[in-house]
Amino acid sequence: MAPALNMLALLSAVREWLMLLVLVEVLNGLKTLTMFLYEIIYDFFFITAHFYPQDYMSYEMSRDVRVLAPMRASLRYITVPDEEAETNSAKVDDIMTSIRLEPSRSAPYSFWHKRRWMHVSRDDINARKSRKYGRKHESITLTILSWDRKALDRLLIQAKKAYTDIVRQLVYIYVSRPSRRARNWSWRFKALGRRRPLTSVILDDGVKESLISDVKEFLSSRQWYLNRGIPFRRGYLLYGPxxxxxxSFIYALSGELQLPIYILSLSSPKLDDEGLRHLLSSVPGRCLVLIQDIDVALSRTMNCNADTQDKLAEASPTQNVSISLNRVTLSGVLNALDGITSAEGRLLFATTNRYSALDPALCRPGRMDVHVEFRLASKSQAYEMFRLFFLSEQAPTSLKRNSAQSLISYKSSSYSESSLFSTGFARSISSDLDSLASQFTNSIPEQQFSPASLQLYLIRHKEQPYEAAANAPAWVKTAP
Ligand SMILES: Nc1ncnc2c1ncn2[C@@H]1O[C@H](COP(=O)(O)OP(=O)(O)OP(=O)(O)O)[C@@H](O)[C@H]1O
Structure with missing residues (x-):
């Protein structure tokens, strides 16, 4: 009797287990079905866009709360990036226009745009993807409650316009710096620079135009480079006194192309070949890397090997500032420039005052593809500088080089120079501008003064165009 009872109990337990198993399977099935339905409904009702760091502009645009959700007053969780907090502007208004607000990492935000619900979140991307997509380990996801794809297009068009308006006036400047972890270097946001118009940099005829067209041509030739297996990057060596x-030209160019500038200081204390390689491989695609005075940095490091530097540092621990402690070698620079992990679309600009001192290996095509000489001021540069200097912003925009004579002259013997600026100075000077510029140019010898020294002279006479032209011969005789 007892074995029969045990058997019955066993059967009932097995039946209960089986029922439980079936229940679990049914629940799992329901869950899968719910997920499936959810995905169908989600795909039908929601449009999702992802922004990755490799797509520099659209990624930066998507991170900027001011751009995607201008009515940010309703947002509750916002991050102010470290870099923006560093903006050192005296005017509150300036700070407000330059401070960027980002969605908080911990809390996504939602907003309404043209009666559609939108949701923005910052998501981590895994290490494998992050290697592919760039230095930042995250992406931005924008979700729109709508089945009309045009809703996304409309938002992106509006955001792009807002973003362009913000960055049009600004240049993002980054500098290299050692990170806390030894032997690791990274880029740090330094400042938002005001964009310098390219027209304010006056070069010999054709130099500026050919450089700009070369850069633009390069940036639009990515596929051409890829098809031929040539690394998609270009180096420019600007040399001269x-x-x-x-x-100035490099800064103006970065503003014109709206590309960030990454300033690489080869003479940074303790920068070594590995740090340099890391820095050059971690700039984003489409940016401008600037190495100033490349000859000085390299000659200093090559004259002083690492051991000597260590000894010098130990001997004079308090004089770190004056002693170069970097260990960058020429071969390290060459390897870093050639590095296969270097960002695509990178524009490298190096400047030097001593072209002949540079190693030919550094200057060869593939590293420095375009060499451009910036010479002392020619007469035509002096002429243009004078005109630009005294061509007030208030002057009619139609005022071109040879049209000044046709404008009505407001000059009369009764006005004083100082009153010109407050009482239609622009129109007053415009009629004489060309003749004053010619007078000035006649006194300036060809290629004897740098544009910087001409600029200094003109600044001294910034409200006295007539005196600036008249005093130029005397200045030329005494100028250093
Ligand atoms: N061609 C130019 N057109 C207009 N301004 C110029 C020009 N050259 C120099 N300047 C003015 O002179 C100053 C110094 O110029 P900049 O620093 O660009 O010269 P640089 O060639 O880079 O000098 P360095 O080799 O010493 O770095 C700037 O304030 C700039 O406005």
């Missing part, structure tokens, strides 16, 4: 506009 100090104060001839090399750096």
């Amino acid at each position: 100090p104060g001839c506009g090399k750096t």
Whole structure:
């Protein structure tokens, strides 16, 4: 009797287990079905866009709360990136226009745009993907409650316009710096620079235009490079005496192309070949890397090997500032420039005052593809500088080089120079501008002064165009 009872109990337990198993399977099936239905409904009702760091502009745009959700007053969780907090502007208004707000990592935000619900979140991307997509380990996801794809197009068009308006006036500047972990270097946001118009950099005829068209041509040829297996990057070597506009041109170009500038200081203390390689491989695609005075940095490091530097540092621990402690070698620079992990679309600009001192290996095509000489000011540069200097912003925009004579002259013997600026100075000077510029140019010898020294002279006479032209011969005789 007892074995029969045990058997019955066993059967009932097995039956209960089986029922439980079936229940679990049914629940799992329901869950899968729910997920399946959810995905169908989600795909039908929601449009999702992902933004990855490799697509620099659209990623930066999507991270900027001011751009995607201008009515940010309703947002509750916002991050102010470290870099923006560093913005050192005296005017509150300036800070407000330059401070970027980002969605918080912990809390996504939602907003309404044209009666549609939108949701933005910052998501981590896994290490494998992050290697593919760039230096930041995250992406931005925008979800729109709508089955009309045009809703996304409309938002992106509006956001792109807002973003362009914000960045049009600004240049993002990054600098290399050692990170806390030894032997590791990274890029740090330094400042939002005001964009310098390219027209304010005056070079010899054709130099600026050919450089700009070369850069633009390069940036639009990605596929051409890829098809031929050529690394998609280009190096420019700008050389010439100090104060001839090399750096100014590079800054103006970055503003024109709306590309961030990454300033690489080869003479940074303790920068070594590995750090340099890491830095050059971690810039984003489409950016401008600037190495100033490349000859100085390299000659200093090569004259002083790592051991000597260590000894010097130990001997004078308090004089770190004056002693170069970097260990970058020429071969390290060459390897870093050639690095296969270097960002695509990278524009490298190096400047030097001593072209002949550079190693030919550094200057060869593939590393420095385009060499451009920036010379001391020619007469035509002096002429254009004078005109630009005294061509007030209030002057009619139609005022071109040879049209000044046709404008009505407001000059009369009764006005004083100082009153010109407050009482229609622009129109007053415009009629004489060309003749004053010619007078000035006649006194300036060809290629004897740098544009920087001409600029200094003109600044001294910034409200006295007539005196600036008249005093130029005397200045030329005494100028250093
Ligand atoms: N070609 C130019 N057109 C207009 N301004 C110029 C030009 N060259 C120099 N300047 C002015 O001179 C100053 C110094 O110029 P910049 O720093 O660009 O010269 P550089 O050639 O880079 O000098 P360095 O070799 O010493 O770095 C700037 O304020 C700039 O406005």
